[in-house]
Amino acid sequence: MTKRQVHLAAHIPGVNNTTIWSAPDAGSQIDFESFEHFSANAEKGFFDYLFLAEGLRLREHKGRIHDLDVVGRPNTLAVLTAIAAITEHIGLVGTLSATFNEPEELARQLATLDHLSGGRAGWNVVTSSDEFHGANFRRGGFLEHSQRYERAAEFVTTAKELWNGWAADAIVADKATGRFLAPDSVHPTSHHGDHFDVEGFFDVPASPQRHPVIVQAGDSSDGRDFAAAHAEVIFSRHGEFAEGQAFYADVKGRLADRGRSEDSLKILPGATFVIGDxxxxxxxxxxxxxxxxxxxxxAIAFVEQIWGRDLSAYDADGPLPDIEPATDVTLSRGRVRHENPAAVAKAWRERAEADHLSIRELVVALSGRQSFIGTASGIAADIDRHVQERASDGFVIVGATNPHGLDEFVEKVVPELQERGVYRTSYEPGATLRENLELPPLVAGATSLQQHEVAR
Known part of the structure; x- marks a missing residue:
């Protein structure tokens, strides 16, 4: 029986405590040489794509810029466009908000990136609804939380209508007259929905993939429904084997009702690694x-985000605070908020008491970043097991330093996967990101449901 192939993506390190910025070999998050090394190494390892997160505002903690954000947050599309010029095969996936962008503008930018890269563009669709991020934009924090996936779904639908406005052969080349539009090859978009009114001709010709690959990371019930309807890749947080199998079965089980086949959606959890002899x-x-x-x-800052209080007087190597979280938790801004801080604090206390953990030890346990720990051959075997037994279709690999955090994985784990016959040894015959991910081809002008029916 043919073994399922492992798909890998490479997460460019960002502003969080996964990345060890104090490491001797840590580089800049702004200097292009960091992106140059990282992308060249990922392409050397035959990764499907690079993945770049984005922050729309610097986080704040106790009224000051959060320490991990001081290096800044470069613009996603600008960085990916620059990387496109120095790479040949690897996909370029960027996180871009469906709340604080507009369909026509973002569709143009992504279609342009797809042209410039020869069909390697991808879009990680994220939703945002909070006032803190919204304050950086004209509309402010207008969006009700319940509407975030509603708007995102309409955003993606509108973008696809724009991309589908051009026939693949709309531009005709003629030696005598040059290039011109074939008759009736471009159709206007007329979208009138609850969130968007878009009317007119899209001004970017059909790109190599027609649509960039759609990536999504939501985990709520609404998020899973959105993924089943629109996503082609899910950046999942379920890297543990049993949790991964349950998530995989749940989301892929939702595809049939939407006319989609199992291979039309890849599930790639985020994963880190530590390799030893x-x-x-x-x-x-x-x-x-x-x-x-x-x-x-x-560790103290991590706990303060739940307690909503200044805990600088507490010893990180001592026990959790014996006081209750503040009612209005606003100490940290720009991070995902917990719905019930009191319940989170209770659960943390129970775990700390049961395992005799200090504040720092608890935070290490809660935010432990090492998904795969072992020898290179052992890690390759573990990754292979996840894929063969449908706990994932592969992983988004995150290194601990920037830009060298991926080096050891490419040098040691990739050959082991190739030796097992579950990982590519070249990018042939694929040319686009969609082809390298083994996703079904798109059909010009078809609806989402029709696309999947054709693929089947």
Whole structure:
């Protein structure tokens, strides 16, 4: 029986405590040489795509810029366009908000990136509804939380209508007259919905993929429904084997009702790694890495986000605070908020007491970033098991440093996967991101449901 192939993406390190910015080999998040090294190495390892997150406002903690954000947040599309010029095969996926953008403008930008890269563009669709981020935009924080996926669905639908406005052969080349439009090859978009009114001709010709690959990361019931209807890749947080299998079965089980086949959606959880000469060596390195990722200051700040209080007087190597979280938790802004801080605090106390954990040890346990720990061959076997037994279709690999965090994985784990016969040894015959991900081809002008029916 043919083994299922492993798909890998490479997450460019961002502003969080996964990345160890104090490491001797840590580089800049702004200098292009960092992106140049990272992308060249990922392409050397035959990764499907690069993945770049985006922040629309610097986070704040206790009224000051959060320490991990001081390096800044470069513009996603500008960085990916620059990377397109120095790479040949690897996909270019950027996180772009469906709340604080407009369909026509973003559709133009993504179609242009798809042209410039030869069909390698992807869009990680995210939703935002909070006033803090909204304050940086004309509309402000106008969007009700319940409407975020409603708007996102209409946003993606509108963008597809724009992309479908051009026939693939709309531009005809003629030696005598040059290039011209074939008759009736471009059709106007006329979209009138609850969130968008768009009327007119789209001004970018059909790009190599027609649509960029749609990526999504939502995990709520609404998020899973959105993924089943629109996404082609899910950036999942369910990297543990049993949780991964349950998530995989749930989301892929929703596809048939939407006329989609299982292979029309790839599920790639985020994953980190620590490689050692032996399992014990890897575990020791993992412990050291975790402590570098979670300094005492980081641990206190992490807990303050739940308690909503200044806890700087507490010892990070001591127990959790014995006071209750503040009623109005506003100490940290720009992060995902917990719906019930009191319940979270209760659960953390129970775990800390049961496992005899200090504040820092608890934060390490809660935010532990090492998904795969072991020898290169052991990690490859574990990744292969996840894919063969449908806990995932592969992983989005996140290194602990920028830009060298991926180097060891490419050097040691990729050959082991290739030796197992589950990972490509070249980008042939694929040319576009959609082809490299083994996604069904798109049909010009077809609706989402028709696309999947054709693919089947």
């Amino acid at each position: 032996s399992d014990e060596d890897a575990r020791q390195t993992a412990r050291e890495t975790s402590l570098a990722q979670v300094s005492p200051q980081t």
